[in-house]
Amino acid sequence: MAFKFNFSNDDLDLDDVDQNSTEQIDSSLGDLSLEESATQKVPCSEYDIKACVLPTLLQADILDIPKVDTPLYKRTLADVKFQMAEQDTLLNGDADNEDGKVVEMLNLNSNSDLVRGVYEGGFKTWECSLDLVEYLSQLPKDQITGKRVLELGCGSALPSLLLLAKDPSNHVDVQDYNDQVIRYITIPNILLNTVLTVQESAAPAEDVESSDENEEEEEESASSDDDEEEEGEDGLKDQIIGENVTCDAEAELPADKVPDMLQRITERTRAFVGDWSGLPSLVQDTKYDMIVTSETIYSEEALPALVEAVQKTLKKPDGVCYVAAKTIYFGVGGGILPFCDLLDKSKDADGDKFKVDKVFESESTVKREILRLKWDL
Numbered sequence: 598m599a600f601k602f603n604f605s606n607d608d609l610d611l612d613d614v615d616q617n618s619t620e621q622i623d624s625s626l627g628d629l630s631l632e633e634s635a636t637q638k639v640p641c642s643e644y645d646i647k648a649c650v651l652p653t654l655l656q657a658d659i660l661d662i663p664k665v666d667t668p669l670y671k672r673t674l675a676d677v678k679f680q681m682a683e684q685d686t687l688l689n690g691d692a693d694n695e696d697g698k699v700v701e702m703l704n705l706n707s708n709s710d711l712v713r714g715v716y717e718g719g720f721k722t723w724e725c726s727l728d729l730v731e732y733l734s735q736l737p738k739d740q741i742t743g744k745r746v747l748e749l750g751c752g753s754a755l756p757s758l759l760l761l762a763k764d765p766s767n768h769v770d771v772q773d774y775n776d777q778v779i780r781y782i783t784i785p786n787i788l789l790n791t792v793l794t795v796q797e798s799a800a801p802a803e804d805v806e807s808s809d810e811n812e813e814e815e816e817e818s819a820s821s822d823d824d825e826e827e828e829g830e831d832g833l834k835d836q837i838i839g840e841n842v843t844c845d846a847e848a849e850l851p852a853d854k855v856p857d858m859l860q861r862i863t864e865r866t867r868a869f870v871g872d873w874s875g876l877p878s879l880v881q882d883t884k885y886d887m888i889v890t891s892e893t894i895y896s897e898e899a900l901p902a903l904v905e906a907v908q909k910t911l912k913k914p915d916g917v918c919y920v921a922a923k924t925i926y927f928g929v930g931g932g933i934l935p936f937c938d939l940l941d942k943s944k945d946a947d948g949d950k951f952k953v954d955k956v957f958e959s960e961s962t963v964k965r966e967i968l969r970l971k972w973d974l
């Protein structure tokens with residue numbers, strides 16, 4: 598059966614990016630919508646950054662995150678869809694094609710945040726990654742410079758972008774379950790925040806003409822915002838984050854310069870795709886000073902592979918791992934408690950365990966936390 602994804606070039610009006618961009622920060626109440634799939638896990642492999650196919654122009658949101666003085670740029674979802682729509686192989690691909698399945702998830706009418714074992718949510722930016730960016734940016738300089746870092750389940754990789762942008766001596770490796778996420782989101786985001794020159798567009802996002810439909814949506818969202826405001830300071834913070842996402846930047850990628858740009862990325866970054874279980878053998882002797890991960894503990898079933906990946910790759914004795922997550926993920930079984938229970942039981946090959954400290958907790962109704970893991974030697 599021929600696969601055709603549910604949007605056409607006509608749907609890909611980049612004037613819509615304001616609306617789309619706010620959809621990219623997922624601030625749902627910890628309630629993941631999930632489709633089960635019987636598919637086997639994707640084995641882990643290294644992604645060849647130099648082979649990344651890029652468009653000649655990248656459209657980006659500028660993320661204005663409270664207390665973060667480093668501007669961060671994030672490729673818009675509309676821009677990703679635009680590139681995909683231009684690629685004949687996808688438009689005419691078949692339904693069993695792996696790209697086809699993942700692209701289907703990008704259809705904004707989809708009711709699922711993720712399809713277990715197929716697509717694990719990396720195209721959206723999840724709100725705990727903003728907490729982690731804010732937290733990391735407040736750490737003393739010596740804790741975030743000259744570090745060898747790994748981001749697990751990176752998606753749009755905001756924590757990695759901060760660490761790469763903040764200090765040229767940081768090396769940051771990225772990993773995601775989906776190769777498509779690394780290709781269309783992570784690598785373009787790294788380019789935007791390191792080697793590319795990003796230009797701000799003339800018109801700010803709020804000047805974009807809004808249709809009657811959009812106005813209705815805005816009214817609806819304003820009333821739900823009122824509700825959230827009553828939730829307290831952090832509910833308000835979520836809104837501020839949402840409002841401060843603007844699509845008003847772009848960067849050119851002249852075709853003749855792309856190989857050199859990608860080469861420069863490889864000097865500071867390796868990228869891995871597939872399930873966590875295969876990662877330690879791929880990175881072999883590399884041990885990381887810091888591991889960061891956001892919104893990756895939602896599935897109880899996947900926790901052992903995540904914990905083992907951290908155990909086998911975090912440097913001893915001083916490595917530190919930051920895990921940003923919602924306290925509870927309703928309906929999917931994961932969350933802080935099962936994760937901590939597992940950590941408590943998990944020893945590595947030398948019999949060592951992690952000690953865990955909570956270093957951040959939001960005050961919103963749906964709690965978000967950041968845990969710090971250090972070796973308890």
Ligand SMILES: C[S@@+](CC[C@H](N)C(=O)[O-])C[C@H]1O[C@@H](n2cnc3c(N)ncnc32)[C@H](O)[C@@H]1O
Pocket residue numbers: 716717718719720721722723724725726749750751752753754772773774775778871872873874890891892893899902
């Ligand atoms: C909910 S998304 C969060 C993305 C991003 N960290 C953020 O906060 O915006 C979960 C991420 O973890 C990755 N992931 C989930 N299960 C995984 C697994 N078993 N192995 C490797 N990566 C996985 C997904 O590909 C996805 O990018």
